Amino acid sequence: MLQRVKKIDGVIVIVLLMLMVISILSIYSVTHGRKDEGLHIQMMKWYGVGFLAFFGLSLFDYRLLVKYAHYIYILGVGILVVVSFAGKVKNGARGWLEVGGLSLQPAELFKLILILALAALLVRINKSELKFWGDVVPLSLVALLPFAVVIIQNDLGNALSYMVILVGLLWIGRIKWSHALIGLIIAGGSIFGFVYSYINYHEQMTHFLSETIGRKHFVARFDPWLVPELASSDDSYQTRNAKIAIASGGLGGEGYMKGGSVQSGKIPVLYTDAIFAQIAEEFGFMGSALLLLLFFILIHRMILIALECKERAGPFLIIGIVAMLLYQIFENIGAYIGLMPLTGITLPFISYGGTSIVINMASMGIAMSVLLYGQDVAEDLPTPVVHF
DSSP states (O other), X not given: OHHHHHXXXXXXXXXXXXXXXXXXXXXXXXXXXXTTTTHHHHHHHHHHHHHHHHHHHHTSOHHHXXXXXXXXXXXXXXXXXXXXXXXXXXXXXXXXXXXXXXXXXXXXXXXXXXXXXXXXXXXXXXXXSBOIIIIIHHHHHHHHHHHHHHXXXXXXXXXXXXXXXXXXXXXXXXXXXXXXXXXXXXXXXXXXXXXXXXXXXXXXXXXXIIIISOOHXXXXXXXXXXXXXXXXXXXXXXXXXXXHHHXXXXXXXXXXXXXXXXXXXXXXXXXXXXXXXHHHHHHHHHHHHHHHHHHHHHHHHHHHHHHHOOSSHHHHHHHHHHHXXXXXXXXXXXXXXXXXXXXXXXXXXXXXXXXXXXHXXXXXXXXXXXXXXXXXXXXXXXXXXXXX
């Protein structure tokens, strides 16, 4: 065990500690003297739980998680279904469970479960190229089931993350170039068609989303992104003020706890998914670049772990986690600079949120487990007793 501990990647641990410090300082900056004051203390506690999950899973053989991934997947889908009926609604999405006074978001947890499930299937398939009907379709169905359940919950951000994870693992799983190209054309055409229709047939599209399928919440997210001139002042309030805060930060920022927009309370619940606005305004381009550099180092170290792994499941797990983090980073920051719709996705390791922090830290623990247990593995992963 001591030999395993010595192999833990110190760079990853240092980066996680730096992200923790940035998160706590940022949350304190936007909550001091307000009704939410003290959330930085709660964030410290969540990070404490997160580091326990990180070190615990680092020293836990990830191959056991892969071996029983099918059971974990079934349990996870069951929890998502329960949430659809008994979950608590927050920010327009029915995706929260109240357990012992704690508010948990199972859709966040399922991202990690989906990575495990898809990795287990890819290990079992073990082909030089994935066949469309025999491999790609079953793998896609494994992701589409929770996608549909979470869409019903009105949680677009987490639902889309499942598709990004699927794409990442299909790519590393050696999907055929022809199938990848067809998928890219279909996805690109669908996105272009939706954007074109939404802009040019706005009234019909908003009526369809609001009245026909009962997704008025989506209209409030798409309007400020695609047709800001038509968006209501309430719908565009957060993103508009966040853009102003980001732009006013300049090169070096306005100074810690001195941001004009973030300190005046113009951006609602700034400590959650809009926390990047505080970093950009108070620390400027340099602070934002430092944050992105830390993310880059974290992802780079994980890719190195995947490249050095001698066991088949490890690289799949790593790439799934990398896809998950890249999506969250791009979607979160992109939403506040006008590149993406606002979906409520948190900024990994920075935004306030217990479920998000613990799941992201647990993901890093699994990546570290691949480093500790995947380098000297010669035998194949044991075949699960029950298959998907």
